[in-house]
Amino acid sequence: xxxxxxxxxxxxxxxxxxxxxEAAKLLKExxxxxxxxxxxxxxxxxxxxxDLLKLLVIPEKGNLWLPSPFEVIEVPIRELLSWEETKKMxxxxxxxxxxxxxxxxVHIISSEASVEEASELMVxxxxxxxxxxxxxxxxxxxxxxxxxxxxxxx
Numbered sequence: 001x002x003x004x005x006x007x008x009x010x011x012x013x014x015x016x017x018x019x020x021x022e023a024a025k026l027l028k029e030x031x032x033x034x035x036x037x038x039x040x041x042x043x044x045x046x047x048x049x050x051d052l053l054k055l056l057v058i059p060e061k062g063n064l065w066l067p068s069p070f071e072v073i074e075v076p077i078r079e080l081l082s083w084e085e086t087k088k089m090x091x092x093x094x095x096x097x098x099x100x101x102x103x104x105x106v107h108i109i110s111s112e113a114s115v116e117e118a119s120e121l122m123v124x125x126x127x128x129x130x131x132x133x134x135x136x137x138x139x140x141x142x143x144x145x146x147x148x149x150x151x152x153x154x
Contacts, residue, residue, distance in 0.1 A: 003118050004111035006150035007132045007140035013038045014047055016099030020055060023047055023098050036131045036138055037102045043131055043138055045102035055093045055101060108133045111140065115147050122147075 012030045014023045014037045027035065027049065034048030109118050109130045118130055122144055132140035 001115045001150055001154070002111065003109055003113045003115060003130075003132055003142050004140070006115060006146045007111065007142040008146060009140045011036065011131075011138055011141050013138070014098045014102075015039060016044060016097065016102070018098045019094060020052060020096045020098065020101065021094035024052055024094075027052075034129050036106070036141065037098055038138065041137060043106060043108070043133070045099070045104045046106045046129070046131070047098050047102045048128070051101055051103055055096060106131060109142065110134065115142075115150060118142055119144075119147055 012026060012032060012035050014026060014035050016037055016039050018026075023035070027033065034046060034051075036043055037045035037047055107121055107125050107127060107130055109121060109132055111132050111134055121130060122128065129141055129143045131138050132142055
């Protein structure tokens with residue numbers, strides 16, 4: 001079985017200038033977990049739910065420390081400033097451009113490749129979708145679910 005037999009030719013995609021808010025809405029409305037990023041018809045990246053979630057991860061604090069008597073007064077102020085920075089960061093996430101946070105190293109596959117090749121690429125690189133390329137153009141997308149669905153029809 002070939003990739004062209006199981007791929008989805010109707011590719012939902014983002015543009016690098018789209019905001020994270022727009023990308024999240026696109027994924028939700030189309031019930032997909034990721035999409036290629038195209039600029040002037042050329043594949044420049046891929047954006048996934050995992051990429052979006054990474055924006056929400058708050059960096060961990062350093063090691064535990066015990067404050068001196070002077071720091072006891074300073075700590076609440078420092079923590080308040082830290083919380084304000086965190087709130088600002090979270091509110092800014094939606095306006096981040098897809099091009100700033102997308103995965104730029106994209107694994108691709110040909111429509112003539114076998115589903116075994118696609119499966120091997122997905123497992124090896126721990127990814128869930130592959131843009132399907134022909135003559136440097138995206139002609140489809142194949143996901144793990146597409147492959148499983150194709151196998152179930154055999």
